[in-house]
Amino acid sequence: MQKLLFTSSQGHIAEFSNRAPFILSKIDGLGDVQADIKDQKAPFQDGSTYIDSTLTERYQSLEISILANNKEDLLKKRAYIASVFNPKLGQGTLRYENRGIAREIKATSEHVPIFPSGWDNRGQMFQKALIDLKCHDPFWLDPHIESEPMSAWIGGMEFPFTLPVEFAMKSSSTTLLNDGDVEVPVEIVFHGPAVNPIVTNKTTGEFIRVKRTLGANDKLIVRTAFGNKTVLIIDGTGKQTRAFNWLDENSIFWQLDVGYNEIEYNMDSNSEDANVVINWRKRYVGV
The missing domain is CATH 2.60.120.880 (Jelly Rolls)
Incomplete structure (x- = not known):
């Protein structure tokens, strides 16, 4: 089972999987990171000479669904997600787990979570949420030291x-x-x-x-x-x-x-x- 856990700098945790109350609907950015290739070209040279490659920052997008027991419970869960992904808190830790594999990466929320309106996005006991993260260090880390x-x-x-x-x-x-x-x-x-x-x-x-x-x-x-x-x-x-x-x-x-x-x-x-x-x-x- 695929699961994500985000821990804020204050130690608050939000867990996303295929189980309520926070359903992980979609995640992008698990592997796609752009490379900045350094090279140089001399006069009259065919092509160029490779020097080095560096990876750019990693960007991740999460789409989740919040399930609640009633309207009041939904508002509390929305508020909790907003507090965990508060950009003012700086870097948190995103942990990815899937079939015995676990990886961690430092991530910062690029904005306060978006709670879109419309009948397809919200109701009395459910709410979709969009979260965009920026990982300045693009590498996933093994949790084990x-x-x-x-x-x-x-x-x-x-x-x-x-x-x-x-x-x-x-x-x-x-x-x-x-x-x-x-x-x-x-x-x-x-x-x-x-x-x-x-x-x-x-x-x-x-x-x-x-x-x-x-x-x-x-x-x-x-x-x-x-x-x-x-x-x-x-x-x-x-x-x-x-x-x-x-x-x-x-x-x-x-x-x-x-x-x-x-x-x-x-x-x-x-x-x-x-x-x-x-x-x-x-x-x-x-x-």
Whole structure:
């Protein structure tokens, strides 16, 4: 069963499906997003040279039917839909579910919901409504946050054991799989103690290094999303310190390429207590 849930920035939820009181009659914009293709053309060149492609904003149109028990109930449900899709509330979250697949996207209502008049559109106990949404980030997100620790102990003795003995060692690398449609930003959480921690995507050759000593209770958070880049240190008391000024000048806010990515972390100190966790959400161009 196809179902949509919209959660406003205030936490109010409207659910649309094939069940009352809010029937989803039609939705457009699940996949159709325009691409802005960048190219260049030299004098006397046949055709042009491709450079890159970027996606434009995603626009979605919803047509719903509100079913009520009586006129007073209908007015309350209309008012609720208007309040949930109030454009002044800014971005909400639209969640799409269908046959075990779930995707989420940030969306803003382009106008107050339209409640058209006429016998075909409204009655004593029903009302059609039209809602248009704009998604500035066009990608659908997997609701599940992938999380990969990078400090697991590998190897080690097993009892009973035979010679030669293999002792455990600290892993400093891992391979992450991004099987979404496009590259994805990451959140890197580095727990101290550590000196000058560095996390490298060896697949792309890019790294992020913070030239700072982390105490045993310190936590370094790095986010690489466009428009939300973060380098933050949180100490044991909860005090937050922006750490952009300690960023290595050659650092790049790398992302996970589509496919397998070899990730490595290191530091100038050798601490068994330090650990790194990488979080990401897969992105899709349609559902």
